[in-house]
Amino acid sequence: MSDFDLKAATQEYATRLGDDSVVLGHRISEWTSNGPFLEEDIALSNVALDYIGRARMYYTYAAELAGNGKTEDDLAYTRDMREFRNLLIHELPRGDFAYTMVRQLLVDVFNTHYLPELAKSSDSTLAGIAQKAIKETRYHLRRSHEWALRLGDGTEESHQRMQRALESLWGYTHELFDADPLELQLAEAGVGVHNAALRPAWLAQVSAILTEATLTVPKDDWAVRGGRVGYHTENLGHLLNDMQFLHRAYPGCQW
Amino acid sequence: MMTPEQNFMRKIEAEEKIEPKDWMPETYRQNLIRQISQHAHSEVIGMQPEGNWITRAPSLRRKAVLLSKVQDEGGHGLYLYSSCETLGVKRADLIAAMQSGEAKYASIFNYPTQTWADIGAIGWLVDGAAIVNQVSLQRTSYGPYSRAMIRICKEESFHQRQGYELMIALAHGSPEQKAMAQDALNRFYWPALMMFGPHDAESAHSAKSMTWKIKRETNDDLRQKFIDQTVPQIEFLGLAHPDKDLKWNAERGHYDSGEIDWQEFYNVINGNGHCNRQRIEHHVRAHEEGAWVRDAMTAYNAKQQAKTTEQRQAA
């Protein structure tokens, strides 16, 4: 394994997972004061908060492994769009409430399968972060599951909005199960997860929920990829403009 | 035998709480509905100016702290709406009254949050002023409102400390950060004083509210407390005090201060501040955009109920 530096790979992996969390957390936080009613506004802020918390744990670990004095904030606030490695599904716009909830459902089901695997990692820090995140994720899934039922089997309009969101998001789910050489090697080393192996269980569970919600499981006839190599949609640049502007406007400051 | 009215006044005088099922004068009820719902609306509308900086917070820690603060404010809103509903009104009607402008919310939230330092200034001064007011309301005569205040005050104190801590970071930071802090203090200090309402002599609802112990201290007394407690806080930050007429009065044991711009106060209260229209429009937009979601929920619940009934009949 001379050409494989486990520590560097783990650092990169933690950064990727931090990117996934911060970008999705940021997106969901856009709902604050925009929710369909107060209880839901609060609940969405809570989901956002959980993802920001995860991002901080992953980034802090990545920074620690880098050992160059960088912090979680250097990772979040000073890298450009092309350096971000989040999966594309996380950066897609907030959309309407159906779009947000369908994305959450797809991601939540993924995470309820992914995190228990990561919790078995031989890297105790990653395992610990995953362990912490599992509980919250199950709670998120309970919510997104309930919303899928209510909106899928609610009114004609809500049903249509859900089906439309599902069709436009489905092609971004394939990336969740990809693995580049780095992630494959990490999985082989017992640090990472074999994501591809999670798809059958993910698909079965998502399909069951969608069917229960009277929605149709989309066809697997398109896929967009690129997050893990920094090939992003246009949305991420705008998200980072917002997120990073103040931090970048006053370099070197403590906040 | 005491009349219900006499018994009510006896309880008020004996510092017994009035509970939802107790007899109360209709004007007492109306007065409470006005005050509690106004407080609830303030919590909810306040989510906008602070929410304005969630996506731009300069560190992940600050982002998390702010998200969680705004979430708390939403929780306060919910809690207060529930207190208000114990008086026989519906949340939906209260919200409609706010959206139509018939019910008010705290004018402070009609000021724009222009810089990041405003988030610190709001936590420190606005939550700070709210606490001064609410600490006295913990002893308010209506039970559910009093209990809501006790619970909410704890979180508001936390917000105030976090806001002040944010200001310390700025005031002790780079020259640009310090300037940002000073600017925010200058813009939010006077509106924070206005949060206590008009002078006692001008206050429309004060006298009755004091008799009924809905309010426990007068606007001017509460404002004086806030003025006094803020002076050393500004000093510690090393910032200039925005009130150039501020002077210690040894005889009174309080600070004398400059006069509030009451024309500005009434202008904002009457709906013509910087953000009055924007705040309402934002609330109405979010509410309307959420209509299909609420409809779907209702429809889904109805379907579920019908299914259960069907099953029960089949069994």
Ligand SMILES: [Fe+2]
């Ligand atoms: Fe509050």
Ligand SMILES: [Fe+2]
């Ligand atoms: Fe408050």
Ligand SMILES: [Fe+2]
């Ligand atoms: Fe607060």
